[in-house]
Amino acid sequence: MKSDFKFSNLLGTVYRQGNIVYSDDGTKLYSPVGNRVTCFDLVNNKSFTFDYEHRKNIARIALNKNGTLLFSVDEDGRAILVNNVARTVLHHFNFKDKVSDLQFSPDGHYFAVASGRFIQTWKTPDFSEDRQFAPFVKHRNYAGHYADVTSVTWSNDSRFFVSTSKDLTTKIFSLRSEEKDVAMTLAGHRDYVIKAFFNATQEIIYTVSKDGALFKWEYTERPSELSDEESEDEEDENMEEETKPMSWRITAKSFFYADANLRCATFHPESNIMVVGFTNGEFRIYELPEFNLIQKLSMGQNAVNTVNINKSGEWLAFGSSTLGQLLVYEWQSESYILKQQGHFDSTNCVCYSPDGSRVVSASDDGKIKVWDVVSGFCLVTLQEHTAAVTGLSFAKKGQVLFSSSLDGTVRAWDLIRFRNFRTFTATERVQFNCLAVDPSGEVVVAGSQDTFEIFVWSVQTAQLLDSLSGHEGPVSCLAFGSENSVLASASWDRTVRIWSIFGRTQSVEPIEVQSDVLGICMRPDSKEVAVSTLDGHITIFDIEDAKQLHLIDARKDILKGRHLEDRFEAKNSARATYFSTIDYSFDGLSLVAGGNNNSLCLYDISNEVLLKRFTVSQNMQFNGTLQQLNSKRMTEAGAIDLIDRDGENSDLEDRIDTSLPGSHRGDPSARNVRPQIRVTSVSFSPTASAFTAASTEGLLVYSVDESLIFDPFDLDVDITPESTIESLSEKEYLTALVMAFRLNEHYLIQRVYESVPVKDIQLVSEDLPVVYLDRILNFIGSIAMESPHLEFNVNWIQCLVTSHGKYISSHKHQFASSIRLLQRFLNRIAKDVVDTTKRNGHLASYLQSAQAIEENGLEENGSMKDEESEEDDEMNGEEEDSDEEGWIVPEKKMNGAFKDDEEEGLDDSDEN
Known part of the structure; x- marks a missing residue:
């Protein structure tokens, strides 16, 4: 098994705080998720998370017009510049103050940073004349505001920008030094100015304030300060000499009249559409300058923290940090393009579906979410549980999910119709904390900390079959293998028991x-069981002989981390020196482990060594990520970072603490508690290419990315794409296939693969070296789901398995991933064809029998023609005509029946 796993995606969380940004073409949306950035491809229905991390949560992000540079700044003002195409970090920089806004100019040459009371303009990183990369060169620093700047907006020609501030004013600045006379202050609002915008002609400026006031500013004549008579005389004298002075004036005032404060706003100059969001979850769409209300909707009861609109003006994006909601709304059709929400509380458990295409997570909020691995989107949320969900497990066939909860129920979910079809309860109300499902799917078992028994139910009847007694303490965890019905249970009485569920005793x-x-x-073959204990050891036992096979001391591999209140370094901490969750890999040769610490460890079982260690998070806003003790941050009363400074905030809603005492995890007497970094559950993918971990950050997915790796095999000088195509043209199919696999070019492999004639597939399969067997099975499994050549692919699979079946069965661990891909193809597509064939079997036999009757009739008529007269010949001819006419009608009926059966079969397959 490959061990070069890397971080690939973050599921379970779609938005935390900050602003969201569209790409220039409007098809991709970038959202800050804690200290990372996630990109959602709205057209192709995919998502990925950048693998770089900030040390604090991200406050602002920006993307240049070309989509090549991504800029993100955390709460302390530390910025990271990223190549958006290659997803690599280019430069780190520190603005040394909180950044409230960050905007690239439309032409991409500059970007403006609102930091404190000042606006800084910087040149966008580019290659200089001497071909050296200059990341950050400051252009100018602009001052004039008396309070923190809230936003910066560029004009369309990138010559000017307007800034808004908490000092109730808006200022206009010019990028060029020769246009310094343009600088002007726009005052008149009675509350914080949230945002200011230029219209398409740059002759109108709109400003929006927190109290819901919208001012329209136009560049008009400045009124004279002299009296009317003097001004008339002066006008007559100087009319020809000089023009009248011009200035920005308020020409219209409008008010939103909402029951809550305005939180965010955006404007689309081309269509004159303004979108505003309020603190009560309401958002409105207006048409300017007439101030016509187009739509008024609500996305919940929590504040809309950010809003953005794409270049075409069709898609609106909203983010709410309280519940972690992210919406993309098409306002013209009044439909959602994207509607995602993460778990409200910490994630407890996670598991993969048997085909590896879905990940299911459960949380303390009682909700179960099903995530698609490829797209990263939540498919459905199951919320029948009324308390925290503690365990998840799939049946072997993959369409039934079981969950246990502290509400005293175990539920079975149908993942085709997404409904709860069975509910299992005990004779008395107990809180279930662990769950396991028999591989056959006939029996489900659960354990509780309230009693010392293991409850066994029948899935078919939902009846309680038995309760297994024997443990002398609460049952902490249960596990089934995937081969036979052997159950392993562990308890607080420091014992592990192996049960034969269907045995006599x-x-x-x-x-x-x-x-x-x-x-x-x-282990998947049910021959070994691994146990993680409180003393930091992982012990592997043989199930049949109850002997200890391996012992892994994990204490030295764990990154413990220190909490803010600790007055010692992490290496001197005795906290969380153990793993609380473990899982076997698909082949049973390695094991991944996690716990209440900042590390994920991958172990090789046979050698008892650590293969790789992953750091879960570097976010310093979580307890358990720091290693060193910083003495200057410590006082006699404790750490400076633990002091509540909310009372110093300028906004009233930021000063008020709306949470209830004890509503956060941790010390019930403390009102606010800093969350701790931890891993509550780990699960290996059945396809062997990934594993996921449920952590405080969300669902972290680590995978082996083979798409970006050039991995040639036995490459030679003579092996080129041209020589491969030449061998193919000479009908040397085996040679061409082997050469294509050596080059490892996907398009070349597919061309050779599809060029092999059907009659030669058997011969090529028999002579194919076993070195390339896993590669071709993997290739067929990867393309078969979307390939139109159904029978062609099935022929290849049949010939390969027939020719090399003995080798595959003796080397199961090598072919586990490719065999699962083929199983997925056969289960999903070929099964529908088989069902349709079975349904139409009677019709096919009817057609064959009708054809036989017709042939027999023709033969009898032909033999009679030699003996009969001409009149009889004419009669036979009439009978033949009538026979043909008689067969025409059933043929129409049969075609209609065949068509109906096909449609019925397609409907059933769609339903399945």
């Missing part, structure tokens, strides 16, 4: 361990 001998068991998992 339930007497089992306990396996003694040295400490409390926190996590357990069984």
Whole structure:
């Protein structure tokens, strides 16, 4: 198994705070998720998360017009410049103050940063004349505001920009020094100015304030300060000499009249559409300058923190940080393009579907979310549980999901219709904390900390079949293998018991361990069981002989981290030196482990060594990520960072603490608690290419990305794409296929693969070297789902398995990933064809029998023609005509019946 796993995506969280940004073509949306940035491809229905991290949560992001540079700044003003195409970090920079806004100019040559009371303009990083990369060169620093700047907006020609501030004013600045006379202050609002915009002609400026006032400013004549008579005389004298002075004046005032304060606004100059969001979750769409209300909708009861509109003006994007909501709304058709929301509370457990295409997560908020691995989007939210969900498990066939909860129920979910079709309860109300499902899907078991028993239910009847007694303490975890119905259970009594669910006797001998068991998992072949204990060890036992096979000491591999209140370094901490969740890989050769710490460890079981360690997060706003003790941040009363400074905020809603005492995790007497970084559950993908971990940040997905790796095999000088195509033209199919695999070019492999005639597939499969067997099976599995050549692919699979079946069965661990891909293809597509064929079997036999009757009739008529007269010949001819006419009618009926059966079969397959 490959161990070069890398971070690939972050699921379970779509938005935290800050602003959201569209790409220039309007098809991609960039959203800050904690200390990372996630990109949503709205057209292709995909998403990915950049693998770089900030040390604090991101406050602002910006994207240049070409889409090549992504700029992100955290809450402390530390910025990271990223190549958006290659997804690589180019430069780190520190603005040394909080950044409230960050905007690239429309021409892309400059960007403006609102930091404190000042606006800084910088040249966009580019290659200088001597071909050296100059990341940050400051152009000018602009001052004039008396309070923090709230926003910066560029004009369309990139010559001017307007800034708004908490000092109730708006200022106009010019980028060029020769146009310094343009600088002007626009005053008149009675509350913070949230945002200011230029219209398309740059002759009108709109300003929006927090109290819901919209001012329209136009560049008009400045009124004279002299009296009317003097001004008339002066006008007559100087009319020809000089023009009248011009200035920006308020020409219209409009008010939104909402029950809440305005939080965010955006404007589309081409269509004159303004979108505003309020603190009560309401958003409105207006047409300017007439101030016509187009739509008024609500996305919940929590504040709309950010709003943006794409270049075409069709899609509106909203973000709400309280619930972590992200919406993309098409206002003309009044439909949602994207509607996503993360878990409101911490994630407890995670598991993969048997085909590896979905990840299911559950949380303390009682909700279960099903995530698509490729797109990264949530497909459905299941919310029948009324308390925290503690366990998840799939049945082997993959369409049924089981969940256990502290509300005293175990529920079975149909993932085709997305509904709860079974509910299992015990004879008395107990809180279930662990769950396991028999591989056959006939039996589900659950354990509780309230009693010392294991409850067994029948999935078909939902009846409680049995309760397994034997443990002398609360049951902490359960695990089934995937081969047979052997159940492993662990308890606080420091024992592990192996149960045969369908055996005649339930007497089992306990396996003694040295400490409390926190996590357990069984190898897929059900021959070994791994146990993680409180003393920091991972022990592997043989199930049949109850012997200890391996012992891994994980204490030295764990990144413990220190909390802010700790007065010692992380290496001196005794906190969380253990793993609470473990899982086997697909081949049973390695194991991934996580716990209440900042590390994920991948172990090789046979050698008992650490293969790779992953750091879960570098976000310093979580407890457990710091390593060193910073003495200057410590006082006699504790850490400076723990002091509540909300009372110093200038906004009233920021000063008020709306949370209830004890509503946060941690010390119930503390009103606000800093969350701790931890991993609550890990799960390996059945396709062997990824594993996921449920952490405080969300669902972290680590995968082996083979698409970006050039991995030639036995490459030679003579092997080129031209020589491969030449071998193909000479009908040397095996040679061409091997050469294509050596080059590892996908388009070349597909061309050779599809060029092999059907009659030669068997011969090529028999002579194919076993070195390339896994590669061709993987290739077929990857293209078969979208390929139109159904029978062609099935022929290849049949010939390969027939020719090399013995080798595949003796080397199962090498072919596990490719075999699962083929199983997915056969289960999803070929199954529908088989069902349709079975349904139309009677019709096919009817057609064959009718054809046989017709042929027999023709043969009899032909033999009679030699003996009969001409009159009889004419009669036979009439009978033949009548026979033909008689067969025409059933043929029409049969075609109609065949068509109906086909449609019925398609409907059933769609339903399936």
